[in-house]
Amino acid sequence: MTCVVQLSAPWREPAEVLSAFAGEPWALGLVTGGTGARWSYVARAPSATLTHRAGEAGQPFARLRDLLGPPAAPATDGPPFQGGVVGLAAYELGDHVEALGLARQPDWPDLAAARYDALLAFDRRAGKVIAVGRAGDHDTAQARARAALGWLDAAPRAPRGGVLAGPLQASDAAAYEAAVEEVVARIRAGEIFQANIARAWTCALAAGVQPFDLFARLLDQSAAPFAAYLRLPGLALVSNSPERFLQVREGAAQTKPIKGTRPRGADPASDAALAAELLASDKDRAENLMIVDLMRNDLARVCAPGSVKVPALWALESFANVHHLVSTVTGALSPGRDALDLLAAAFPPGSITGAPKVQAMKVIAELETPRGPYCGSLFWAGADGGFDSSVLIRTAACVQTAGGWRVEARAGAGIVEGSDPHAERLETEAKIAALANALTEAPPA
Template identity: 75%
Template sequence: MRCVAQLTAEWREPAEVLSAYAEEPWALGLVSGAPGEPGRWSYLARDPDATLMVRAGARRDPFAALSELLGPSSPGLAGGPPFQGGVVGLASYEFADWVEPLGLARQAAWPDLAAARYLSVLAFDREAQAIVAIGRGADEGAALARARAALSWLDAIPQAPRRGALTDGLINSDAAAYEAAVAQVVERIHAGEIFQANIARAWTGRLAGDARPFDVFARLVGQSAAPFAAYLRLPGLALVSNSPERFVAVRGGAVETRPIKGTRPRGRTPGEDVALAAELLASDKDRAENLMIVDLMRNDLARVCAPGSVRAPELFAVESFANVHHLVSTVVGRLAPGKGAVDLLRAAFPPGSITGAPKVQAMKTIASLETPRGPYCGSLFWAGFDGDLDSSVLIRTAAFALDEGGWSLEARAGAGIVADSDPHAERLETEAKISALARALEGACA
């Protein structure tokens, strides 16, 4: 798709625009409400021209299929939005079996990989308060026609947000069982089997009445903005994510990952909030936990980056979100000649921050203690026609499946377990992490 065209329109909130067609298969929203990059740009897309579904047992290498779907690199418009059309993909956690064959069990409903190629995109520039409609095509006429098609999405009548509780209640996994699992992981660490493992617990429920997964997404965007909020509608399935965490990104060959490890809840008063952030920053345990994953991600990036280019320019930055403080580090590198975005995905998947160290052994530990994760702790990514990439870690995420009774849902929250982890404290951390999503599901919208 060598030619690119763009048209502009006045600002509208992306979630409002998406509400008009959110029930279409492959309707997509990537909405960032955080300040600064990547908070400036949000994207909507629909009606892909090609799709890819990969399930366990597929004969073809899914990374090769993904590269074929993306096609040869084609430059974008200088100064335009970072994503100017390309492939958006949902890689479930068990997609890891294609990187390191472990015989992971699967959730029946969810594919390992669901990807779609979008030739039309609406890019929302929050900084300039403008919308850019992007179209791709084999010639200028085709590109302009697709940009006009994207612009026409703004004409659809938005749907009003649903008020009231979106679920009749969430059922969470047994607290004592989770604490026992944490204690078991601590024992394995002391036995020398692993250094760290991220263990999660599940919350399940059903949407009430005529509530839609999109209602959950719209409420989250309004109540607790996150850098990597996302909505993806698949046939019979839907994903809603309010993730704060970048997995891997490529911009002009420069690579970045920003792993999160270390959490405290937000305080009930300004003074308590400041104290909790300071406690997190000063915690030797949380710094050690974070540094283990930094080292793991440095190793993953080094597989596809030029020798000597991988480094960690920032360690242990405290970032604050609606319900938690997090400890975040940054690792960067530069792709080696001949390596691209898909190579980076293969080298780094699944994200180290939600597996542990060593990664493969931590994954075996997770598989022995959890049911299949499905989308949770996988990644939602866009890969541009120009070779750039961005991706999230699918935490703070709910997975929805449609059946005869309506929409069922599952959400999980986990904690990184290390040698001195306290099972009760780790269980409380999972509850702090799930709180914004639970509030959106169970609370009433004024």
């Protein structure tokens, strides 16, 4: 039997609370921004952790299931996530789904996960904070909830002003356009239908600046639906992702792939024109539809026959720097299947690989260096079977060095037969703009 205790407190901004202990290993923030935002989470001091690197013994998905533990009955009220596992799945975790012999970045594991039996859930709609404690008995669960409530008493760190990093160094533009040309040629030769090809930007954080400062700046300037911060020993992930990968609630599965992009306009008229252009684009619709079909196939591997549907196709969603086409695919998990089965069936996300997925991944491996966290997923898996996850785009991978923090961020574009190399390069620059501005521009006084 599992007991869950929930204690309430007045509203606080989640980033403000997280700032007090953001430098601790395994400090965590999942912050929902944008229209309709409700639940966010902050956690620290996990009960158990898991790090799996290439070549280590054991199967990472099986180790993840062991970390989560036996299923527990869902609580009747409270936040969707009431304790369980939060994990960072690097793109190369896909090598454990299809053995492709992918190279790895030296710093990042394939999987880093932790079990949090105490957390703070922030209900923006109700204007309150809920401290959650989970344990096998009521007294321990209550003690954990009270400990989490005590995190609210820590003094917050003041927001960082000024410029956070030196100039961004972009990978070679001509080389990227040449890679797009090669992918187009391989599509015309019949090898693949689509591949998502990315380019990289790197920089060093300024003296004294921490990865959390970038996270706080992004929340202030362009908060996204799946903003996230995870501190690992010597590493930090800062994500401002707009894209859901997989969600499971009471056996109902959902994915919302993004394909199709236009920059935001300088004024309302040009902005509306760019949005209309995207909605009318046959090329972008075809790109989106390919990935919808791929995700339908991935969900069908673990969903009941006939249950996979597409309730929304080519919906327009607008963010700080870009408009996107977003579709929704749903399904009902088959009896005996759960969210971790779905994760293994669908990883890595189809929207950032291509179609067919395995061959597209082979092409990506030829044209890019190992991705690490970029285009992987950050997820939470509740002990009660609930699950939610993002696609790690608009994400900074931060590595601590003797001289400070170095940062890598990437942005990609889905390449199809009709792709123009120059236009695809400009699309990557539109996608990286919010992250680049947060790093290299001082906020208004």
